[in-house]
Amino acid sequence: MKEPRTSLDMYRMMLLIRRFEEEAARAYSLGKIGGFLHLYIGQESIAVGASHALSDGDYTVTTYRDHGLALARGMSANAAMAELFGKATGCSLGLGGSMHFFDAAHGMFGGHGIVGAHLPLATGCAFASKYRGDGRVSMVFYGEGAASIGATHEAMSLAALWKLPVVFVCENNQYAMGTSLERSLSVPDVSRKADAYGMAKDRFVADDVFTVRDRLKVAIDRARSGAGPSLVEICTYRYRGHSMSDPAKYRSKEEVEEHKGRDALTRLEASLVLDPDTKDEAGQIQAAVELEISAALRFAEESPEPSIDVLEPTTYKGEFAR
Numbered sequence: 001m002k003e004p005r006t007s008l009d010m011y012r013m014m015l016l017i018r019r020f021e022e023e024a025a026r027a028y029s030l031g032k033i034g035g036f037l038h039l040y041i042g043q044e045s046i047a048v049g050a051s052h053a054l055s056d057g058d059y060t061v062t063t064y065r066d067h068g069l070a071l072a073r074g075m076s077a078n079a080a081m082a083e084l085f086g087k088a089t090g091c092s093l094g095l096g097g098s099m100h101f102f103d104a105a106h107g108m109f110g111g112h113g114i115v116g117a118h119l120p121l122a123t124g125c126a127f128a129s130k131y132r133g134d135g136r137v138s139m140v141f142y143g144e145g146a147a148s149i150g151a152t153h154e155a156m157s158l159a160a161l162w163k164l165p166v167v168f169v170c171e172n173n174q175y176a177m178g179t180s181l182e183r184s185l186s187v188p189d190v191s192r193k194a195d196a197y198g199m200a201k202d203r204f205v206a207d208d209v210f211t212v213r214d215r216l217k218v219a220i221d222r223a224r225s226g227a228g229p230s231l232v233e234i235c236t237y238r239y240r241g242h243s244m245s246d247p248a249k250y251r252s253k254e255e256v257e258e259h260k261g262r263d264a265l266t267r268l269e270a271s272l273v274l275d276p277d278t279k280d281e282a283g284q285i286q287a288a289v290e291l292e293i294s295a296a297l298r299f300a301e302e303s304p305e306p307s308i309d310v311l312e313p314t315t316y317k318g319e320f321a322r
Protein backbone atom coordinates (compact mmCIF):
# COMPACT_ATOMS: atom_id res chain seq x y z
CA MET A 1 0.00 0.00 0.00
CA LYS A 2 1.36 3.37 -1.09
CA GLU A 3 1.28 6.09 1.63
CA PRO A 4 -1.29 4.30 3.85
CA ARG A 5 -2.16 7.34 6.01
CA THR A 6 -2.74 9.57 2.97
CA SER A 7 -4.69 6.80 1.21
CA LEU A 8 -7.05 6.54 4.18
CA ASP A 9 -7.47 10.33 4.36
CA MET A 10 -8.19 10.54 0.65
CA TYR A 11 -10.62 7.63 0.92
CA ARG A 12 -12.48 9.30 3.78
CA MET A 13 -12.95 12.49 1.80
CA MET A 14 -13.92 10.80 -1.48
CA LEU A 15 -16.44 8.66 0.38
CA LEU A 16 -17.79 11.67 2.29
CA ILE A 17 -18.36 13.51 -1.00
CA ARG A 18 -20.02 10.48 -2.63
CA ARG A 19 -22.35 9.87 0.31
CA PHE A 20 -23.06 13.60 0.67
CA GLU A 21 -24.14 13.75 -2.97
CA GLU A 22 -26.27 10.60 -2.75
CA GLU A 23 -28.12 11.92 0.28
CA ALA A 24 -28.48 15.37 -1.31
CA ALA A 25 -30.13 13.69 -4.32
CA ARG A 26 -32.52 11.88 -1.98
CA ALA A 27 -33.37 15.07 -0.08
CA TYR A 28 -33.95 16.85 -3.39
CA SER A 29 -36.39 14.12 -4.50
CA LEU A 30 -38.24 14.59 -1.19
CA GLY A 31 -38.61 18.31 -1.92
CA LYS A 32 -36.31 19.43 0.90
CA ILE A 33 -33.89 21.16 -1.51
CA GLY A 34 -35.08 23.71 -4.07
CA GLY A 35 -33.50 25.18 -7.21
CA PHE A 36 -30.75 23.38 -9.09
CA LEU A 37 -28.60 20.51 -7.86
CA HIS A 38 -25.55 19.39 -9.87
CA LEU A 39 -23.89 16.31 -8.44
CA TYR A 40 -20.15 15.53 -8.44
CA ILE A 41 -20.51 11.74 -8.26
CA GLY A 42 -17.76 10.13 -10.36
CA GLN A 43 -15.43 13.14 -10.23
CA GLU A 44 -14.40 12.99 -6.55
CA SER A 45 -10.76 12.09 -7.19
CA ILE A 46 -10.20 15.50 -8.79
CA ALA A 47 -11.30 17.69 -5.86
CA VAL A 48 -9.59 15.39 -3.37
CA GLY A 49 -6.35 14.95 -5.33
CA ALA A 50 -6.20 18.71 -5.90
CA SER A 51 -6.79 19.49 -2.23
CA HIS A 52 -3.93 17.19 -1.25
CA ALA A 53 -1.65 18.98 -3.72
CA LEU A 54 -2.63 22.52 -2.73
CA SER A 55 -1.36 24.27 0.41
CA ASP A 56 -3.48 25.87 3.11
CA GLY A 57 -4.05 29.44 2.02
CA ASP A 58 -4.17 28.68 -1.70
CA TYR A 59 -7.29 29.87 -3.50
CA THR A 60 -9.80 27.75 -5.42
CA VAL A 61 -12.68 28.75 -7.68
CA THR A 62 -15.10 26.39 -9.36
CA THR A 63 -18.38 25.93 -11.21
CA TYR A 64 -21.88 25.22 -9.94
CA ARG A 65 -20.80 21.54 -9.45
CA ASP A 66 -19.14 22.73 -6.28
CA HIS A 67 -20.06 20.57 -3.27
CA GLY A 68 -17.12 18.18 -3.68
CA LEU A 69 -14.46 20.88 -3.81
CA ALA A 70 -15.99 22.74 -0.86
CA LEU A 71 -15.88 19.61 1.32
CA ALA A 72 -12.40 18.65 0.15
CA ARG A 73 -11.07 22.14 0.98
CA GLY A 74 -12.41 21.92 4.51
CA MET A 75 -16.05 23.03 4.62
CA SER A 76 -18.07 21.03 7.14
CA ALA A 77 -20.77 18.68 5.86
CA ASN A 78 -23.15 20.57 8.17
CA ALA A 79 -22.53 23.95 6.51
CA ALA A 80 -22.72 22.37 3.05
CA MET A 81 -25.95 20.44 3.65
CA ALA A 82 -27.59 23.39 5.41
CA GLU A 83 -26.83 25.57 2.38
CA LEU A 84 -28.58 23.06 0.13
CA PHE A 85 -31.59 23.17 2.44
CA GLY A 86 -31.55 27.00 2.25
CA LYS A 87 -30.90 27.40 5.97
CA ALA A 88 -29.25 30.28 7.84
CA THR A 89 -26.46 27.97 9.07
CA GLY A 90 -25.35 27.22 5.49
CA CYS A 91 -21.98 28.31 4.10
CA SER A 92 -23.65 31.19 2.22
CA LEU A 93 -26.21 31.86 4.97
CA GLY A 94 -28.81 29.91 2.98
CA LEU A 95 -28.91 32.59 0.29
CA GLY A 96 -26.75 30.93 -2.35
CA GLY A 97 -27.89 27.33 -2.56
CA SER A 98 -26.18 24.50 -4.39
CA MET A 99 -24.47 26.59 -7.09
CA HIS A 100 -23.08 29.28 -4.80
CA PHE A 101 -21.07 27.62 -2.06
CA PHE A 102 -18.50 30.02 -0.61
CA ASP A 103 -15.96 29.53 2.12
CA ALA A 104 -13.50 32.40 2.47
CA ALA A 105 -11.85 30.83 5.52
CA HIS A 106 -10.69 27.95 3.35
CA GLY A 107 -9.94 30.10 0.28
CA MET A 108 -12.90 28.61 -1.62
CA PHE A 109 -14.25 31.52 -3.68
CA GLY A 110 -17.36 29.88 -5.19
CA GLY A 111 -19.51 28.18 -6.70
CA HIS A 112 -20.36 30.06 -9.98
CA GLY A 113 -23.31 29.52 -12.30
CA ILE A 114 -22.24 31.25 -15.51
CA VAL A 115 -20.17 28.90 -17.64
CA GLY A 116 -16.60 30.19 -18.02
CA ALA A 117 -17.23 33.49 -16.22
CA HIS A 118 -15.34 32.39 -13.11
CA LEU A 119 -11.95 31.84 -14.77
CA PRO A 120 -11.10 35.58 -14.80
CA LEU A 121 -11.81 35.60 -11.05
CA ALA A 122 -9.00 33.07 -10.55
CA THR A 123 -6.69 35.09 -12.77
CA GLY A 124 -7.56 38.13 -10.63
CA CYS A 125 -6.81 36.23 -7.41
CA ALA A 126 -3.48 35.14 -8.90
CA PHE A 127 -2.71 38.73 -9.92
CA ALA A 128 -3.37 39.82 -6.32
CA SER A 129 -1.02 37.11 -5.03
CA LYS A 130 1.76 38.12 -7.40
CA TYR A 131 1.28 41.82 -6.57
CA ARG A 132 1.36 41.14 -2.85
CA GLY A 133 4.07 38.49 -3.10
CA ASP A 134 2.08 36.24 -0.75
CA GLY A 135 3.18 32.96 -2.36
CA ARG A 136 -0.38 31.70 -2.87
CA VAL A 137 -1.49 29.72 -5.90
CA SER A 138 -4.99 29.94 -7.37
CA MET A 139 -6.60 26.90 -8.95
CA VAL A 140 -9.74 27.13 -11.06
CA PHE A 141 -11.88 24.20 -12.16
CA TYR A 142 -14.08 24.30 -15.25
CA GLY A 143 -15.84 21.87 -17.57
CA GLU A 144 -14.91 21.24 -21.19
CA GLY A 145 -18.14 23.10 -22.00
CA ALA A 146 -16.32 26.28 -20.94
CA ALA A 147 -13.33 25.62 -23.21
CA SER A 148 -14.73 27.75 -26.03
CA ILE A 149 -16.13 30.58 -23.90
CA GLY A 150 -14.56 34.01 -24.40
CA ALA A 151 -13.90 34.70 -20.72
CA THR A 152 -11.92 31.45 -20.48
CA HIS A 153 -9.46 32.70 -23.08
CA GLU A 154 -9.23 36.21 -21.68
CA ALA A 155 -8.34 34.69 -18.30
CA MET A 156 -5.67 32.43 -19.81
CA SER A 157 -4.20 35.08 -22.07
CA LEU A 158 -3.46 37.55 -19.26
CA ALA A 159 -2.36 34.82 -16.85
CA ALA A 160 0.22 33.59 -19.35
CA LEU A 161 1.36 37.09 -20.33
CA TRP A 162 1.96 38.08 -16.71
CA LYS A 163 3.16 34.64 -15.57
CA LEU A 164 0.53 34.56 -12.83
CA PRO A 165 0.45 31.76 -10.23
CA VAL A 166 -2.71 30.04 -11.44
CA VAL A 167 -3.57 26.51 -12.54
CA PHE A 168 -6.49 26.03 -14.95
CA VAL A 169 -8.01 22.60 -14.39
CA CYS A 170 -10.43 21.37 -17.05
CA GLU A 171 -12.61 18.61 -15.59
CA ASN A 172 -13.47 16.97 -18.87
CA ASN A 173 -16.49 14.80 -18.07
CA GLN A 174 -17.29 14.52 -21.79
CA TYR A 175 -20.70 16.19 -21.75
CA ALA A 176 -21.82 19.80 -21.45
CA MET A 177 -25.41 19.22 -20.34
CA GLY A 178 -26.55 16.84 -23.14
CA THR A 179 -23.89 17.84 -25.68
CA SER A 180 -20.96 15.48 -26.10
CA LEU A 181 -17.58 17.11 -26.58
CA GLU A 182 -17.26 15.76 -30.14
CA ARG A 183 -20.29 17.86 -31.06
CA SER A 184 -18.93 21.10 -29.59
CA LEU A 185 -15.14 21.09 -29.87
CA SER A 186 -13.23 21.06 -33.16
CA VAL A 187 -10.14 19.96 -31.19
CA PRO A 188 -11.27 17.46 -28.55
CA ASP A 189 -7.91 17.58 -26.72
CA VAL A 190 -8.70 20.59 -24.52
CA SER A 191 -5.15 20.79 -23.14
CA ARG A 192 -3.91 21.93 -26.56
CA LYS A 193 -5.59 25.30 -25.94
CA ALA A 194 -2.57 25.99 -23.71
CA ASP A 195 -0.33 26.16 -26.78
CA ALA A 196 -2.12 29.29 -27.94
CA TYR A 197 -0.87 31.12 -24.86
CA GLY A 198 2.54 29.49 -24.46
CA MET A 199 1.37 27.83 -21.26
CA ALA A 200 2.52 24.49 -19.88
CA LYS A 201 -0.04 21.72 -20.25
CA ASP A 202 -0.87 18.24 -19.03
CA ARG A 203 -3.61 15.72 -19.69
CA PHE A 204 -4.50 12.49 -17.90
CA VAL A 205 -7.34 10.31 -16.60
CA ALA A 206 -8.84 10.77 -13.12
CA ASP A 207 -9.14 7.10 -12.18
CA ASP A 208 -6.35 7.26 -9.58
CA VAL A 209 -6.42 9.97 -6.92
CA PHE A 210 -2.64 9.81 -6.39
CA THR A 211 -2.06 10.51 -10.08
CA VAL A 212 -4.35 13.53 -9.79
CA ARG A 213 -2.46 14.79 -6.73
CA ASP A 214 1.01 14.25 -8.16
CA ARG A 215 0.36 15.66 -11.63
CA LEU A 216 -1.44 18.72 -10.24
CA LYS A 217 1.41 19.24 -7.77
CA VAL A 218 3.79 19.71 -10.72
CA ALA A 219 1.58 22.52 -12.07
CA ILE A 220 1.15 24.05 -8.60
CA ASP A 221 4.91 24.05 -7.97
CA ARG A 222 5.47 25.63 -11.37
CA ALA A 223 2.96 28.38 -10.56
CA ARG A 224 4.40 28.99 -7.09
CA SER A 225 7.96 29.20 -8.41
CA GLY A 226 7.00 32.06 -10.72
CA ALA A 227 7.29 29.99 -13.92
CA GLY A 228 3.69 30.75 -14.88
CA PRO A 229 0.30 29.13 -15.29
CA SER A 230 -0.63 25.69 -16.64
CA LEU A 231 -3.66 24.12 -18.21
CA VAL A 232 -4.30 20.64 -16.87
CA GLU A 233 -7.06 18.60 -18.50
CA ILE A 234 -8.32 15.73 -16.38
CA CYS A 235 -10.52 13.20 -18.15
CA THR A 236 -13.38 12.09 -15.94
CA TYR A 237 -17.08 11.18 -16.08
CA ARG A 238 -20.22 12.12 -14.19
CA TYR A 239 -22.43 9.16 -13.39
CA ARG A 240 -25.63 11.17 -12.87
CA GLY A 241 -27.35 13.56 -15.25
CA HIS A 242 -26.15 17.14 -15.65
CA SER A 243 -28.50 18.21 -12.86
CA MET A 244 -31.38 16.56 -11.05
CA SER A 245 -33.76 17.43 -13.89
CA ASP A 246 -31.69 15.57 -16.52
CA PRO A 247 -32.53 11.89 -17.16
CA ALA A 248 -29.33 11.66 -19.31
CA LYS A 249 -30.97 9.96 -22.28
CA TYR A 250 -28.18 11.14 -24.61
CA ARG A 251 -25.84 8.35 -23.52
CA SER A 252 -26.18 4.58 -23.14
CA LYS A 253 -26.31 2.58 -19.92
CA GLU A 254 -23.35 0.57 -21.19
CA GLU A 255 -21.26 3.73 -21.52
CA VAL A 256 -22.05 4.76 -17.94
CA GLU A 257 -21.32 1.25 -16.62
CA GLU A 258 -18.01 1.14 -18.46
CA HIS A 259 -16.91 4.31 -16.67
CA LYS A 260 -18.17 3.08 -13.31
CA GLY A 261 -15.90 0.06 -13.82
CA ARG A 262 -12.90 2.40 -13.50
CA ASP A 263 -14.30 4.34 -10.54
CA ALA A 264 -11.49 5.94 -8.53
CA LEU A 265 -13.32 5.59 -5.21
CA THR A 266 -14.13 1.90 -5.70
CA ARG A 267 -10.55 1.18 -6.72
CA LEU A 268 -9.09 2.95 -3.72
CA GLU A 269 -11.57 1.25 -1.39
CA ALA A 270 -10.70 -2.18 -2.81
CA SER A 271 -6.99 -1.61 -2.25
CA LEU A 272 -7.57 -0.48 1.36
CA VAL A 273 -9.91 -3.33 2.22
CA LEU A 274 -7.58 -5.94 0.74
CA ASP A 275 -4.63 -4.69 2.76
CA PRO A 276 -4.58 -6.09 6.34
CA ASP A 277 -2.86 -2.89 7.53
CA THR A 278 -5.69 -0.62 6.42
CA LYS A 279 -8.75 -2.89 6.32
CA ASP A 280 -10.01 -2.15 9.84
CA GLU A 281 -9.54 1.59 9.59
CA ALA A 282 -11.30 1.64 6.22
CA GLY A 283 -14.31 0.03 7.92
CA GLN A 284 -14.21 2.59 10.73
CA ILE A 285 -14.08 5.38 8.16
CA GLN A 286 -17.20 4.04 6.43
CA ALA A 287 -19.10 4.03 9.73
CA ALA A 288 -17.87 7.51 10.67
CA VAL A 289 -18.86 8.93 7.27
CA GLU A 290 -22.39 7.55 7.66
CA LEU A 291 -22.68 9.24 11.05
CA GLU A 292 -21.31 12.51 9.68
CA ILE A 293 -23.81 12.52 6.80
CA SER A 294 -26.79 11.65 9.05
CA ALA A 295 -25.75 14.40 11.45
CA ALA A 296 -25.49 16.88 8.56
CA LEU A 297 -28.98 15.99 7.35
CA ARG A 298 -30.35 16.43 10.86
CA PHE A 299 -28.48 19.72 11.30
CA ALA A 300 -29.84 21.03 7.98
CA GLU A 301 -33.37 19.92 8.79
CA GLU A 302 -33.38 21.48 12.25
CA SER A 303 -31.61 24.76 11.34
CA PRO A 304 -33.68 27.95 10.98
CA GLU A 305 -34.56 29.65 7.71
CA PRO A 306 -32.57 32.87 7.07
CA SER A 307 -34.21 35.84 8.74
CA ILE A 308 -35.30 38.81 6.66
CA ASP A 309 -32.67 40.88 8.52
CA VAL A 310 -29.89 39.19 6.56
CA LEU A 311 -30.99 40.81 3.30
CA GLU A 312 -29.78 44.33 4.03
CA PRO A 313 -26.18 43.58 5.08
CA THR A 314 -25.63 40.88 2.46
CA THR A 315 -27.69 41.58 -0.64
CA TYR A 316 -27.88 45.37 -0.40
CA LYS A 317 -24.69 46.43 1.43
CA GLY A 318 -22.42 43.54 0.45
CA GLU A 319 -21.36 42.79 4.03
CA PHE A 320 -21.11 39.08 4.58
CA ALA A 321 -22.35 38.51 8.13
CA ARG A 322 -19.87 35.87 9.26
Ligand SMILES: Cc1ncc(C[n+]2csc(CCOP(=O)(O)OP(=O)(O)O)c2C)c(N)n1
Pocket (backbone or CB within 6 Å): 063, 065, 113, 114, 115, 116, 142, 143, 144, 145, 146, 147, 173, 175, 176, 177, 242
Ligand atom coordinates in the same frame (compact mmCIF):
# COMPACT_ATOMS: atom_id res chain seq x y z
C1 LIG B 1 -22.70 31.42 -20.32
C2 LIG B 1 -23.63 30.26 -20.03
N1 LIG B 1 -24.21 29.62 -21.08
C3 LIG B 1 -25.03 28.58 -20.84
C4 LIG B 1 -25.31 28.18 -19.56
C5 LIG B 1 -26.20 26.97 -19.30
N2 LIG B 1 -25.37 25.85 -18.90
C6 LIG B 1 -25.26 25.53 -17.60
S1 LIG B 1 -24.22 24.26 -17.36
C7 LIG B 1 -23.91 24.10 -18.98
C8 LIG B 1 -22.97 23.03 -19.48
C9 LIG B 1 -21.57 23.20 -19.03
O1 LIG B 1 -20.84 22.02 -19.22
P1 LIG B 1 -19.36 21.85 -18.75
O2 LIG B 1 -18.66 23.17 -18.80
O3 LIG B 1 -18.75 20.75 -19.52
O4 LIG B 1 -19.45 21.47 -17.20
P2 LIG B 1 -20.17 20.22 -16.49
O5 LIG B 1 -21.57 20.64 -16.21
O6 LIG B 1 -20.05 19.07 -17.42
O7 LIG B 1 -19.44 20.01 -15.21
C10 LIG B 1 -24.60 25.05 -19.71
C11 LIG B 1 -24.54 25.18 -21.18
C12 LIG B 1 -24.71 28.89 -18.49
N3 LIG B 1 -24.91 28.56 -17.23
N4 LIG B 1 -23.85 29.91 -18.76
